[in-house]
Amino acid sequence: MKLIREEEIEIQNRLNAGDGTALELLFHRYYNDLCRYLIIFLKDENVAKNIVQDLFLYLWENHVNIDFKKSLESYLYQACRFNALLYIRNENRHEKSHEKIRNTSTEESSDVSSELEVKELNRIINEAIDLLPDRCRQIFNLSRSRGLSYHEIATQLEISVSAVDNQVNIAIKRIKRHIGFYYANVFIACFLLGKL
Known part of the structure; x- marks a missing residue:
């Protein structure tokens, strides 16, 4: 009903x-x-x-x-x-x-649809990352794109590990907010798999 x-x-x-x-x-x-x-x-x-x-x-x-x-x-x-x-x-x-x-x-159309949705998701995630404050984006990219540990990032940027952790958490919250529910679970999965 x-x-x-x-x-x-x-x-x-x-x-x-x-x-x-x-x-x-x-x-x-x-x-x-x-x-x-x-x-x-x-x-x-x-x-x-x-x-x-x-x-x-x-x-x-x-x-x-x-x-x-x-x-x-x-x-x-x-x-x-x-x-x-x-x-x-x-x-x-x-x-x-x-x-x-x-x-x-x-149907073949569902495969095409899935591929388009994945491309759209990647576009939205990248857009969300681009909207992050500079320092937050830098730390997030070092963690996710380059795969550096929090300790390695802290050493490279001469900041504390807790500051790195805090900035990554801020980035995650802002990205989740930007992409909304439909993409929140995808982001979490990608984050956990280290694919961002």
Whole structure:
């Protein structure tokens, strides 16, 4: 059952205010449909459920900042799809899922779409990095692009390790804020894999 826009706005306001019943309402209304959608896409029920559960966890942890610019339903489906694409991309990196990717891509257009989304993600991440303050960007790039440890960066720039840690954390927060929910999980995964 779809929500009309007024109901979506009310739910968003309640969610922003920390009303757990609003999240519970969304969960009961959309959880099964989102899982079915991802099961078709991923052919893996457990992964699909994990992605959907992570989405609802994210909604709760970030309830103050959630803004459904379009429709709530569209937001949920797009977020699930994007995180499913991230999962596929990460599986591909580990060379475990070449066959799984072929099975999930029923049309050539979905492959093209995935490639375009990855390019768009990289563009948005680079844009977010470019918007960082100079020192913060320098430290972040030394850490992620050049792969230097915090200690190596601190030695090179003649600052403390805690200052390096602080600047990297500031960079991560600003980048996450810039790219929004759809890309936040991708960024975290790339960060953890050291690919940025």
